[in-house]
Amino acid sequence: MFDNLSNRLDGIVKRLRGKGRLTEADVDEIMKEIRAALLEADVNVTVVRSVCNRIREHAIGATRSQALDPGQQVVKAVNDELVRILGGETLTVQYASKPPTVILMAGLQGSGKTTATGKLALWFKSQGRQPLLVGADLQRPAAVEQLRTLGRQVDVPVYSDPEDPILTAYEGVEEAKRLGRDVVIVDTAGRLSIDAEMMEQVRLISGAVSPDYTFLVIDAMTGQDAVQTAEAFHETLQIDGVILSKLDGDARGGAALSVKEVIGRPIAFASTGEKLDAFEQFHPDRMASRILGMGDVLTLIEQA
């Protein structure tokens, strides 16, 4: 595996131990390692630049504290900054006063929307709700069949109409009212953010159902493009939260940081497997350690 940041910084931290303050050169050296780690984690170049500028300020300020070594102070400052960016307001679902509460799923092809739709259904059930799923992906072969299978697995009804995705979405909400289901989750086809026609389609779907929440599903393995994708979807749909998928692999998931930084919406859920119960609320602190490639930020600091 990659040389992780804790290994890289360990040497610097040891060397700086007992040093009263950091020189400009020390800070440069540290920042170079941090930048490399963030880029290796797929954090967007522009985001890396702004994050590093902020960390640099902390790094210089850090030397004034007596409690820890300067090197350790810097590591802590990096971690704190990432947690700060990733965290902030968390998303707590406010149910519509007049049910159903409508959720719209959007994202690139293959990002994990349909799976996350099934997972959300299970999650809402665990919250005592009665969801209905709507299959508005009439594009991908067997997409509705996939959703129906997932619906059966979690014992939740699925609505779809092969005619038209916008109509399907609209009718899906009507169907939920008729059946007395209090949450509707609309799955949509994967689309590229630069595909004007498809982006217009999802805008119309959104208009037809007036979602209470629109979730953008992002693959944790995404590289630099995460920013462009998130900005475009946010501009078209007003994203309320992000679902980060495929976190069960070894991708560092820098996309989480990039997306949070550019659209300023919380990362609501982490999808961690193909099974429908592999789904949890997002933890900013765990994600920060992961992006930095150090599960042991605190251990490193405690070595003081």
Added chain:
Amino acid sequence: ASFSGAFGSILGRGAITDETWDDLEEALLRADVGLGVADGLLEPLKERVKAKEITEPSDLLAALQADMIARLADADREVHFDESLEPGQPNVWLFVGVNGVGKTTTIGKVARQQTEAGRTLLLAAGDTFRAAAAEQLGTWAERSNTEFVRGTEGGDPSSVIFDGIERAASKQIDLVLADTAGRLHTKTNLMEELKKVRRVAEKGAGTVTETLLVIDATTGQNGLAQARQFSEATNVTGVVLTKLDGSAKGGIVFAVETELGIPVKLVGVGEQVNDLIPFDPDEFVNALFDTGTDG
């Protein structure tokens, strides 16, 4: 080449400055080429600039592109079909990769191309795990009017593929395209399952002549780990780069090919049956720098 994005700002300067190098590095990073590879490309150029061998920004750009294209020059990009195999001994092309990258769709496209090239085909639904995966492949089989074999949901993928190959052999079908379930390269049990698929595919009458690793153009640095692990498990013979019709550049496959020696063979440029083209190094390298916007 288009001179937008990174090119614009580099050419806008009269001379090669520190900013020029920063811009070049940034352009490569934005395309997901990766920091190590980017610096590996720029270091030798820095020497050449120092030696006054290169003095103009435009020459520097040209040199970088030429260098990248040269590094992609000698690969064998043919998707191999062994013509020497007898009727009843089908070629088998296996498709592998992480979840959602475009394996099944690529099979649908390859099926059309190969059918049009005059070969007879069978598609084997080796993804018995994902909901409606077999139905999805079945739709593609209908689209190019090929034979199709599927198993039971949750069944053993290697036996589905084995059955597909046996059926193809008995019907003297030329080529079996075997789909597999998406799996993360870190899942040991699933990678073991894939090794078994690869082994069993050679057990009967068939011969695996290609194992294609599908990589999504949006993939970041994790792509290298994917390529390493899948290669180890299945001896990957080529990469299919999908979704290059999007805003992502797919630069990670430059690293995969130059660091691991796995050639990129095919490129997916859409969701329709004809959206599959051969990989062209010149076009790929030019597109890497064609950023347009500063994201």
